[in-house]
Amino acid sequence: MTASGSVTLVGGGPGSAELMTAAAFDALAHADVVLYDRLAPHDRLADWAPRALLVDVGKQPGHHAVAQPEIERMLVRHALDGSRVVRLKGGDSYVFGRGGEEVLACREAGVPVRVIPGVSSATAVPAAAGIPLTHRGISHLFTVVSGHAPLSDDEHRHLAGLGGTIVVLMGAGTLPTLSAGLAKHGLDARTPVAVIERGHTPGQRTTIAELADIVTVAATAGVSSPAVIVIGDVVRLAWQGDASAARRLTDAVELVQP
Numbered sequence: 001m002t003a004s005g006s007v008t009l010v011g012g013g014p015g016s017a018e019l020m021t022a023a024a025f026d027a028l029a030h031a032d033v034v035l036y037d038r039l040a041p042h043d044r045l046a047d048w049a050p051r052a053l054l055v056d057v058g059k060q061p062g063h064h065a066v067a068q069p070e071i072e073r074m075l076v077r078h079a080l081d082g083s084r085v086v087r088l089k090g091g092d093s094y095v096f097g098r099g100g101e102e103v104l105a106c107r108e109a110g111v112p113v114r115v116i117p118g119v120s121s122a123t124a125v126p127a128a129a130g131i132p133l134t135h136r137g138i139s140h141l142f143t144v145v146s147g148h149a150p151l152s153d154d155e156h157r158h159l160a161g162l163g164g165t166i167v168v169l170m171g172a173g174t175l176p177t178l179s180a181g182l183a184k185h186g187l188d189a190r191t192p193v194a195v196i197e198r199g200h201t202p203g204q205r206t207t208i209a210e211l212a213d214i215v216t217v218a219a220t221a222g223v224s225s226p227a228v229i230v231i232g233d234v235v236r237l238a239w240q241g242d243a244s245a246a247r248r249l250t251d252a253v254e255l256v257q258p
Contacts, residue, residue, distance in 0.1 A: 005032070005079035007106045009099050011092040011118015012040035014128075016200040019119045024088075027116060028052070032083035035074060039090030039226060049086070068098060072105035079111040092120040096146050096169055122167050125199030125228040129206045130238045138233050139164045147171020147178060147229065156181030165232035172197075172227040176215045182231070183211060192235035197227045208235060 008027045013019035020041060028034065028049040036042045038058035045054050055074070057066040066074070071087075078085045093099030093115055106113035122144045126133055133142040141164035145151070148170045151159070159166060160182045171178060172195070183189060189212035197205045209217035211231065 004082040005084055006112040006114075007075050007079050007085045007087060007102075009087045009089065009093040009102060009113070009115045011094075011097070011116060011120075012036075012042075012088050012090055013119040014091055014121035014124045014200045015039065015041060015198070017041040017044065019124060019200060021116065021118070023116045024118065027086050028088070030084055031086040033078045033085045034088055035071060035085065036088040037090055040088045042088070045088075052086070068101065072102055075102060076105060076109040076111055079106070080109065089118070090121070092118040095120045095122060095144070096148070121199060121226075121228055122169060125196050126167065126194070126230050128199045128204060129194060129196045129230075131194060131196075131230050132234055132237060133165045133167065133230070135234050135237060138237075141165070142167055142232075144169065145171075147174045150174050150177040151181060153181065153184075157185040160185035160187040165230065165234050168229035168231070170225065171229045172218075172223055172225045175218060175223075175229065178229075179211055179215055187211060187231075191231060192233065194230045194235045194238060195223050195227050196230070197223060197225075199226075199228060206238065208238060 010024045010027050012024060025048060031049045031052040033055065034045060034049050034052045035055045035057050036045065057071050075085055075087060087102060089097045089099065091097060099115060103113050103115065123133060134140055141162070143159065143162055143164065144167045145159065147168040168178065189210060191211040193209055193211055193214040195207045195214070195218055207218055207221045207223055
């Protein structure tokens, strides 16, 4: 069967409309149907996609309003009916966004599909907190992992031995197992960790502590999803540079000491 419509996967960035691309706005302006997630910028969707049917398929931790297979069926069905469909996601569709699955579903159904990249929260959210993922003399590599489910012991071992900067997406709920696993496999207990909640939104907040204390400090602060975790010495550069980050780490240590 040949589709008369099409599907465009659009990465909407980490939450702020200012970080959406010109291509993203153009796709929305010509859309007949928009399927959007809760983490994608959507407050002004009616303005950006004035002719489109807007469908909230918002996923939340532990609860999916619409299951992934049904989202894929919806994309294909609307496209085969002749609609220009936009699938608006937070971040980038190919970075833990299940975009690959949706592209395959469209291709298998004969639906033309393209992908418009988005700004990933893996890089944008640390930047919003003043944290460079690489810095000369400190870190020449970074690794991005999903914290949606606990990592295996082998994964903790490999991650601890890589060096550089570790960025964890969707990791607020698995922070205790992550920190314990990294410590078990030799990551220095004094390694600074930043948990950045709601990056690029008015409610953005950063919690900083050393690896040994981050679970206690985060619990005391009431850290919750969505959050990006950054582990590594680059965290000392947060905000105003070494001195400011050092003070924040000192404050965090004092918070957990009896």
